[in-house]
Amino acid sequence: MRLSSMPLLLAVAALAACGGKPAPEQPTPQAETPAAQPRVNQDSIDAANRAAEEARKKAAADAAAADAAARAKGLAGEVASMIHFDYDKSDIRQNDQAVLDRKAAIMGANPGLRVRISGHADERGSDEYNLALGNRRAGAAKRYLEGKGVDGSRIDVISYGEERPLEQGSSEEAYAANRRDEFEITGGGDNLKAPQ
Amino acid sequence: MTRRILGALAALAVTAPLTLLRSTAAFAQDTTHVQDKIRIVGTYQPGTRPGLVIVPGGGIDSVRAIVKRDLDYSDRFEVVVLPEGAPSTDAARSGAEAAAGINYGLYRSFGASYALELNPDGAGVLARLHDLASSKPINQLTATLPAPGDAGFRMAVHRLSDEVVRWVTGTPGIAATQLAFIMDKRLYRVDSDGYSQTPLTPTGTVALSPAWSPDGRTIAYYRLGEGKGPLMLLDAASGSQSALPGTGTGTNFAPAFSPDGRSLAYTHSDENGSDIFVASLGGGGAAQRLTVGRYADNLSPTYSPDGRRIAFVSTRAGPPQIYSMSADGTDQALMVPFDFGATGPSNAPEWSPDGATVAFHREVSGSPQIFLYDVAGRRVKQLTSSGRNEDPTWAPDGRHVAFISDRTGRRQIWIIDTETSRVRQLQAPGAARLPAWSRRLR
Numbered sequence: 001m002r003l004s005s006m007p008l009l010l011a012v013a014a015l016a017a018c019g020g021k022p023a024p025e026q027p028t029p030q031a032e033t034p035a036a037q038p039r040v041n042q043d044s045i046d047a048a049n050r051a052a053e054e055a056r057k058k059a060a061a062d063a064a065a066a067d068a069a070a071r072a073k074g075l076a077g078e079v080a081s082m083i084h085f086d087y088d089k090s091d092i093r094q095n096d097q098a099v100l101d102r103k104a105a106i107m108g109a110n111p112g113l114r115v116r117i118s119g120h121a122d123e124r125g126s127d128e129y130n131l132a133l134g135n136r137r138a139g140a141a142k143r144y145l146e147g148k149g150v151d152g153s154r155i156d157v158i159s160y161g162e163e164r165p166l167e168q169g170s171s172e173e174a175y176a177a178n179r180r181d182e183f184e185i186t187g188g189g190d191n192l193k194a195p196q
Numbered sequence: 197m198t199r200r201i202l203g204a205l206a207a208l209a210v211t212a213p214l215t216l217l218r219s220t221a222a223f224a225q226d227t228t229h230v231q232d233k234i235r236i237v238g239t240y241q242p243g244t245r246p247g248l249v250i251v252p253g254g255g256i257d258s259v260r261a262i263v264k265r266d267l268d269y270s271d272r273f274e275v276v277v278l279p280e281g282a283p284s285t286d287a288a289r290s291g292a293e294a295a296a297g298i299n300y301g302l303y304r305s306f307g308a309s310y311a312l313e314l315n316p317d318g319a320g321v322l323a324r325l326h327d328l329a330s331s332k333p334i335n336q337l338t339a340t341l342p343a344p345g346d347a348g349f350r351m352a353v354h355r356l357s358d359e360v361v362r363w364v365t366g367t368p369g370i371a372a373t374q375l376a377f378i379m380d381k382r383l384y385r386v387d388s389d390g391y392s393q394t395p396l397t398p399t400g401t402v403a404l405s406p407a408w409s410p411d412g413r414t415i416a417y418y419r420l421g422e423g424k425g426p427l428m429l430l431d432a433a434s435g436s437q438s439a440l441p442g443t444g445t446g447t448n449f450a451p452a453f454s455p456d457g458r459s460l461a462y463t464h465s466d467e468n469g470s471d472i473f474v475a476s477l478g479g480g481g482a483a484q485r486l487t488v489g490r491y492a493d494n495l496s497p498t499y500s501p502d503g504r505r506i507a508f509v510s511t512r513a514g515p516p517q518i519y520s521m522s523a524d525g526t527d528q529a530l531m532v533p534f535d536f537g538a539t540g541p542s543n544a545p546e547w548s549p550d551g552a553t554v555a556f557h558r559e560v561s562g563s564p565q566i567f568l569y570d571v572a573g574r575r576v577k578q579l580t581s582s583g584r585n586e587d588p589t590w591a592p593d594g595r596h597v598a599f600i601s602d603r604t605g606r607r608q609i610w611i612i613d614t615e616t617s618r619v620r621q622l623q624a625p626g627a628a629r630l631p632a633w634s635r636r637l638r
Contacts, residue, residue: 088515088541118423126543126557126564126586127630128405128450129509129516131418132463132470132493135447139467157467158423159447163381163402 068191075106075192076185079115083141085179088125090136092144100141103183104148105195112188116156117141120182122175123162134159141181156186245616246364247308248273251298255316258344259353263314263323265389266357266371269620271596271613272364276308300331312360323356325363335363350391351637358636368636370591375598375622376406376415377609377631383417385432388591388633390623396430403428405449408634410457415632416440418449427451427462429477442475442483450496454503454523461486461497461506470495472508474523486525496544499523501551507531508545515541518556518569532556532569532576542567544587549635550594553614555579557586557599566599568614579612589633598622598631 081103083096092100107113119134119141138157146152167174250264268275303311311326317338324336339356342349354371361369373388376396383403386393397403402420409416415432419425419439426439427448440448446466453460454474461474464483470493475483487494492512499506507520517539518532531554532542540559547554552571557564558578564586566579579585583603590597591611601610609622609631622628 116423124562125541126496126509126516128463128496129493129541129543131404131447131449132465132495134423135465135467136469136493139469142467159465160420160423161404163404163420 071194072190072192075110075194076189079103079106079113079185079189079192080183082180082182084176085137085181087122087175087179088133090119090133090140092140097144100144101148104145104150106192107145107150107154108148109193109195110188113185113192114154114156114187116158116184116186118164118182118184119157119159120164120166120178120180121162122178123165123170124175125162127162131159131161134161137179137181141183245272245274246310247276247306248310248312249276249278249303249306249308251311251313252278253313253315256314256321259321259341259356260314262350262353262389263312263357263360266354266369267312267360269371269389269611270357270361270369271616271618272361272369273310274307276303276306278306298326298333300326300328304328310364321353321356323360325360350387350389354387354389367593370593370596370636372637373592374412374634374637375589375609375631376408376417376634378403378406378629379626383415383430384628385415386622388622393623396432396435405451405630406632407451407453408632409453410455410635412634412637414453416451416453416460416462418447418451420447423447424466427460440475441479442473452497452499452506454499455501456503461499463495463497465493465495469493472497472506472525484525486521487528494519498545498547498554500547501549505547507547507554509543515539517542518545518554532567533574540564546589548590548594549592552594555588555590555597557588566597566612579614579617585610587630589631591633592635598633600629600631 081099083099084093085091086093107115117138119136119138121130121133121137125133135157138159142152142155142157145155162178165174165178166180167177248267250260253260264275267273298311298313300311309328311328313322313324313326315322320339320341322336322338324333326332327334337356337359339352341352351372357371358369361367371388374385375388376383376385378384381402382395382399383397383406384393384395396415403417404420405418407416408414413432415430417428417430419428424445424447426443428437429440430437440460443462443464446464449463449465451460451462458478459474459476461472463470464473469489469491471489472486472494473483474486486506487508487510489510489512492510493516494508494510496509497506498508504523505520506523507518509516510519512519513536517530517534519528520531521528534542542556542558543564545554545556554569554571556567556569558567559565560578563584565581566585566588568577568579569575570577579597580599580601583601584607585599585601588597588599595615596611596613598609598611600607602608603610604621607627607629609628610619611622612619
């Protein structure tokens with residue numbers, strides 16, 4: 001009850017304060033030159049426009065940079081994507097040829113790009129044989145890239161055998177995921193350009 | 197008092213190898229006893245397991261327990277357990293039997309052929325073996341032992357056990373040996389009875405493919421770094437290690453010492469494939485290349501005991517199979533026969549110390565099993581069938597084979613006696629891999 005009557009009391013008090021007496025006349029501001037007034041306004045408008053334009057440009061540049069970064073990141077991701085192998089095989093699968101073709105194109109557009117290919121095996125098969133198999137799998141990918149014009153000196157080959165499984169466990173799915181080549185960018189991986 | 201003397205001798209025993217002191221004083225009546233040659237007892241037949249009683253006694257229970265287990269694991273004896281309270285001596289008997297303190301008749305009645313006495317003897321243990329058929333002691337020795345719990349105590353007792361085996365069979369036992377293996381990426385060694393398991397490489401490094409030098413002083417292994425790495429030579433006593441020169445690039449694994457200990461054959465693998473090289477350990481010159489695989493892999497060498505041949509794995513015909521060559525790389529040929537398209541991949545060969553057999557594993561229905569190849573008879577025999585069984589390694593007796601089996605659910609070291617097919621599991625808590633059995637350790 002008391003709270004709801006408060007605004008009413010305030011309004012009455014305000015009316016009493018204003019009552020009767022007219023407000024003092026405000027002096028008209030004197031411009032130094034009559035023509036300067038539009039000029040100043042125009043300058044302000046221009047400045048605002050320029051600022052807006054720069055902001056637009058900066059936003060566009062930021063967006064472009066973000067796009068480029070995203071594209072470069074996407075390209076790096078494509079370089080790093082894995083390929084997989086059949087059991088006890090080191091032949092490049094047909095569906096992985098396009099994956100390697102794309103890596104070769106990106107390496108072609110970025111001459112400073114260097115990669116390291118590591119070959120891996122599933123846990124079946126002999127531990128020591130799998131070290132050899134890992135090298136063979138990584139070597140197969142390197143030879144494929146060389147065949148697409150990439151200089152072999154830009155590609156290192158290593159083998160982890162069955163020592164670094166991606167998926168734990170003894171299922172066919174885990175085995176299939178673990179029979180792979182991984183591709184790691186070891187140099188020149190910043191600001192990757194897309195192939196033309 | 198005995199304990200005090202043993203303790204005083206412990207320091208000596210750590211630095212000095214076990215000395216086997218043979219005494220003839222107690223055998224003045226045994227005119228056929230030969231001091232320096234081993235007299236083989238006529239009742240032992242290869243392929244049989246004669247009964248052996250360990251005579252009850254006091255004071256050295258730890259020694260008695262270790263020897264009893266060693267003799268059991270030798271698979272040369274049926275260790276006869278005496279009924280509770282069985283008398284060890286027979287007061288009613290007289291003459292030589294009573295003097296020897298051994299109730300020959302009683303032990304014979306338990307089906308034993310031998311009785312082994314183990315008694316404290318000043319600085320160590322007096323071991324005396326009796327032949328029950330002839331009711332005579334046939335050999336004895338006094339072994340100096342470090343105090344129980346001291347470094348070297350168990351190995352000294354193992355050497356005593358091995359000597360007892362030699363008295364009966366003419367060949368020492370295999371108790372005084374160790375196995376190197378990989379567990380959780382680290383190199384370990386463990387005594388042949390599963391005790392004294394010790395890591396040899398630190399956490400954070402990855403070890404694979406251990407192999408012993410013939411003198412047991414060095415273990416070679418592959419240290420996997422960033423997908424490649426050198427062969428390391430580790431001093432088993434001090435733990436110090438160094439990389440084998442020439443193994444600085446690529447993957448360098450599956451080493452094998454030549455029987456004279458002067459060379460190390462190994463697999464070098466890189467993008468061009470895998471081939472076998474041999475390096476001189478005395479320094480001097482680059483490693484010699486023994487195989488040229490081109491588009492085939494050659495790996496996992498193992499020397500014949502005379503050092504003239506090397507068995508190895510090759511994919512030259514497609515799937516990996518077992519081949520052999522001269523130690524200089526010439527005269528390469530298929531060794532273990534296989535049916536193309538039907539026989540599973542074959543890997544991990546190891547030539548037996550007697551030269552007669554090459555053990556390896558071969559996949560049967562997708563699971564590796566241990567096989568033995570009879571070199572002279574050119575016959576292949578499957579040794580295991582339950583679970584995955586892989587990476588065989590020979591004991592120095594050419595009779596026992598250790599391997600990795602997952603028959604209990606995880607990969608662990610098992611030992612099989614190839615004569616009787618008796619198996620036992622080596623005590624090891626974790627998931628073990630890639631075992632390598634040492635020669636007899638001095």
